[in-house]
Amino acid sequence: MYPQVFLLFSFFFIAAMQPSTNWHVKENAREHHTSKFSSEELIVRRGQGFTVTFNGAEQPEQNLIFIAETGSKPSKATKTLATFGISSSVSKEGWSAVLQSTSSSSVSISISSPHKAIIGRYKLSVQSGSSSPTTLGTFVLLFNPWSSGDDVFMPNKAECEEYVLEEFGIIFAGNKNHISSFGWNFGQFQGDILNICLSMMDRSLYYRQDPISDVSHRHDPKYLGRVLSAMVNANDDQGVVLGNWSGKFEGGKNPSSWTGSGEILQSWKKSGFQPVKYGQCWVFAAVLTTVLRCLGIPTRTITNFSSAHDADGNLRVDEFYDADGNHLERGADSVWNFHVWNESWFTRNDLGPSYSGWQVLDATPQEESGGIYQCGPASRHAIKEGEVDLDYDGPFVFAEVNADCMYWNYDSATGKKTLIFSKSTEIGDSISTKAVGRDARVDVTSDYKYEEGSAKERDIFKKARKKLGLEDKFDPTAPTQEEIEQKPDISGKFKVVGSLEVGKDLSLLLVLENLQSDAKTVNVNMTAWSTLYTRRPINEIWKDSISVTLAPKEEKQFPIKIKYPEYQQQLTTDKTIQVTALCHVVDGIQVLVQRNITLDNPAIDIQLLGEAKVNKELAVEVVFINPIDTEVTDCVLQVEGCGLLQGILELRFHLSALVILHLVLPLFLQYFTTETETLNFQTHFVQTKN
Known part of the structure; x- marks a missing residue:
């Protein structure tokens, strides 16, 4: 009698135990191109098998049913719930489980989702016979561009x-x-x-x-x-x-x-x-x-x-x-x-x-x-x-x-x-x-x-x-074909002379050419506005007007200089300026000449000091030159890099006029980001006051 009681007690104890699940996170991540995720949870891609090991029955192929579910109200009708047993091969249409190995204490299963499975976080459970399902844990399922059956498959x-x-x-x-x-x-x-x-x-x-x-x-x-x-x-x-x-x-x-x-x-x-x-x-x-x-x-x-x-x-x-x-x-x-x-x-x-x-x-x-x-x-x-x-x-x-x-x-x-x-x-x-x-x-x-x-x-x-039904739609605000086909008497353009850099004077040439065989008198109104990158005008920087006579087929150039102090306080953070010349041709058609100019920030030079090695500190020199003859204050240098920094490094400083800033930053190379072992990180300089 005592041995029978002992055996009966042992059976219920084992059945009540929560299974120990080995998700083989590293191995599965390597196969599913998810190794870069810094997570202990299993992250896999749909349409591809992944291995799970857990303690279970001696003959799993006869009585194990798996349940994969996602969403707050999973159901088979919405394909947010799937139940499947062990099969001899992977299903092409639905979820499937293929036995990998078994022992007296554990079962290894390869679970595959369909190519069009819903992505998101899943709960995986297993049921043996008529017993209640037991939760094995959760995993995240993603799209799979490496799988030819997936809608996001990318062959290259x-x-x-x-x-x-x-x-x-x-x-x-x-x-x-x-x-x-x-x-x-x-x-x-x-x-x-x-x-x-x-x-x-x-x-x-x-x-x-x-x-x-x-x-x-x-x-x-x-x-x-x-x-x-x-x-x-x-x-x-x-x-x-x-x-x-x-x-x-x-x-x-x-x-x-x-x-x-x-x-x-x-x-x-x-x-x-x-x-x-x-x-x-x-x-x-x-x-x-x-x-x-x-x-x-x-x-x-x-x-x-x-x-x-x-x-x-x-x-x-x-x-x-x-x-x-x-x-x-x-x-x-x-x-x-x-x-x-x-x-x-x-x-x-x-x-x-x-x-x-x-x-x-x-x-x-x-x-x-x-x-x-x-x-x-x-x-x-x-x-x-x-x-x-x-x-x-x-x-x-x-x-x-x-x-x-x-x-x-x-x-x-x-x-x-x-x-x-x-x-x-x-x-x-x-x-x-x-x-x-x-x-x-x-x-x-x-x-x-x-x-x-x-x-x-x-x-x-x-x-x-x-x-769109626009060909035959009458629009009273639209230009007539006659207006569209008008030919101007002159042409014009702005040419940039020199560099386009914040802190430097802006030098341009307005080039006007007479396209006709008779002389033309032109009155030109010119403006320059600081704008947003959406071309919304913000502040007027400069304006001027000239009157010029162009001989037949003649081209003339007119130099324009906008000094840095003229635009310094008017410039937006987009660093954009629109220059416009509206040319009123006497007894002729108006001509609009415009150019949108984006100024460059001063360059930030980055140099590696020494050889880059994984898991070794790396020194990087950052050089920035203040391009103007004015002190700049409350400057911020932000540094961010994948696998090089935890978060964002911010350094605050002031810069005297025309001074070169040298900074040596310690970075820690956790891993090489590509097979060619290149380093990718960026710096961003923000001048908040000057």
Whole structure:
């Protein structure tokens, strides 16, 4: 009797024990390209097997049932709950478990999810026979661009490395005549970033309106891209970043001072999910890049120069100037020096295979789509072909890269406007992104439109207008064909002479040429305004006027110098100046000459002192020269780098006039970030007072 009691007691004791689960985190992470996540939780990619070992029965193939569930109300109907037993092979359609090995005390199983499984955090349980399910633990399932069955499959492995695993990026800015760049730490594998990205989905308007439906759609990168483009901005919900284009940033940070997404996302969480202040287009795009790469969707930033904001949806942007050449804020249309958005790579099952590939997403809150501030995904191929009637937001994206631009002279006293000239080749220039594996710029303009001014490009433009019903629509505010086809008597342009650097005088040449065979008298009104990068005028810097007579076919040059003290106090943090010359030709047509100028910050020189070795401290010398003959105070040097620093290093200092600053910074190289063992870190200098 005693042996039987002992055996009965032992059986119940073992059955009541919580199983010990070995998730083989390191081994699975290596196979699933998730080793960069700093998490003890298992993180894997869908459509690919992962190994789990736990204590269990001697004949598991006969009685073990696994349960994988996600969301607050998992169900088989919404594909948020799956039950599956042990099978001899991996299922192509659903979840499956294949026995790896078994012993008297443990079972090793390879679990595979379907290629279209919902992404997110799962609870995994096991049930033996008629007993109650026992929880093995949780794991996170992500998109899998390395798997050919996944909607985000990217066949080029180097591109997968760049657009999913690369934590450092280059974002292009400036203007079409003077393209600059700066680094950004996406940091998608840092600390708590994955949990923050998952919480973003659960805080969206889509989830709050219908959580069951929302979670059930999280298998679809098209759906999630649209949801997250809304969540990155704070306009309709408690999204991540609050936009500010006023030029004044009290109560928050100047958008230009951010150097990475990690600080922004962590601040959002620490504040109780209150919007982080402040962001502009590159901040929204960079944060969305971080979130989508973290979830496994290949994503990159795209910069469009001379980017149109077509507020009234007629594929035309109107700009207004007064008789003195001042740029007027009239109407909702605008042209930005540059605008940054995202491209994400996935199939478009809703549109057809020819529209798969790169999709445009834009988290900057410019116009509502479906009642909230979100944009995309719009197929890049559809944009190029003028298929603006396809989902989502095709007309707005098409206008950003290929609207026609109308320049008007506006008389505020009479309300009369006169077309100065129109230009079909002004919008969408030098569309740029970072090269794969290199810090170089790649021009992708030809992927968005055919060659400007070509017959094919004009045919596509007319096709887009026709699809939007604009060809036959009467618009009393539109210019007549006669106005558009007017030929000017003279031409003009501004040339830059010398460097474009903060602290230096700005030297230009106004070049005017008589195109006719008779002399022309021209009265020229010139202005220079500091602007935001959106070309919104802020402060008048300089103005002048001249009168000149041009002999037949004659060209003349007029030097212009704007001294640093004239623009020093007027310059915005965007460091942009618009110079305009409105030329009134006697008995002829007005001609507008303009140039948008972006000044460079003084360079920061970075040198490694010694050899870089993993897990060894590394000294880096930073050299900065104060370019002006005035002391600058309350300066901040921010340093941020993947695998080099924990968080952001900030140093504050003053600089005397024309002094060279030498700083030696200690960094700690935790790991090499790429196979070629290169170092990526960035510095950002902020002058807060002078």
